[in-house]
Amino acid sequence: VAFSPDGKTLVSGCFDKTLVLWDTKTGKSLPPLIGHIFDPPIVPVSNVAASYVAFSPDGKTLASAINDGSIYLLDMQTGKRIKTIALNWVPFTSIAFSPDGSLLATGSNDGTVRTWNVHSSAHLLNLDKKGNQVNCVAFSPDGKILASGDLDSTVILWDAVSGERLRTLGAHRDNVNSVVFSPDGKILASGSDDRTVMLWEVSTGKHLRTLKRHRKDVQAVAFSPNGKILASASSSGTVLLWDIAVENMD
Structure with a gap:
């Protein structure tokens, strides 16, 4: 799932081979007012x-x-497919835009992070960590660093331009499902099947804190716009809000 930047629309990728758009205020699927292809508001991709x-x-x-190894770009106003970035690559497992919208990063089940030029569709970098499936990817706010989390229980920080591996963060004990940078880019949060959220100092890779109050695996993490609150969502159906300025939270 992904929220639009204005928070008004949620899109979900489904196992019935479709994308569905939702109005976040009403919780209902969107009416057919942004193009005929969304009438009903479902996009076969x-x-x-x-x-x-x-x-x-x-x-x-x-x-x-x-997960057939393809990447498509869709116009949100018309509902039409703008471009095909990739075809018949390895199955993708995650995707993220760079902050300026010029790049895409993908994770895949072969343990590789790849970057792509949105405008030219060119494949730019192959970041092979030589391990298991990549579950999640995220760009830093300045677009210079790319974070990935995987089935090896590790988080890796990459130079988004050169592809150099900067740091490996290895304190989790199970799959890493979600990574996110704080708005100022100084902190990285990671959520894992080990039921914890971990906070890391991006510049040094130092493990800052472990948040342990979830009873089941943590599937998603997100910072508030001011960076003071961290939200974490678990497969138990609960969402916890953390004040990351408070000490001794674990």
Whole structure:
């Protein structure tokens, strides 16, 4: 799932091979007012199930990575497919836009992080960590660092331009499902199947804190716009809010 930058729309990638748009205020699927292809408001993107989605920073474009190894760009105003970035690569498992919207990063089940030029569709970098599936990817706010989390229980920080591996963060005890940078780019949060959220200092890789109050695996983490509150969501159906300025939270 992904929220549009204005928070008004939620898109979900489904196992029935579709993308569905939702009004976040009403909780209902959107009426057919942004193009005939969304009437009903469902976009068939592939004949293969499972789609991972991300909005461009301006909210005008939706990127969909499919587990058949394809990446599609969709126009949110017309509902039409703008471009195909990739075809018949390895199955993708995550996708993210860079802050300026010029790049896409993808994770895949072969343990590789890849970057792509949105405008030219060129494949730029192959970041092979030589391990298990990459579950999540995220750019830092300045676009210079790319974080990935995987089935090896590790988080890796990469130079988004050169592809150099900067740091490996290895305190989790199970799969890492979600990574996110704080708005100022100084802290990285990671959520894991080990039921914890961990906070890391980006500049040094230092493990700052472990948040332990979830009873089941943590599937998603997100910072508030001011960076003071961290939200974490668990497969138990609970969302916890953390004041990360408070000491001794674990």
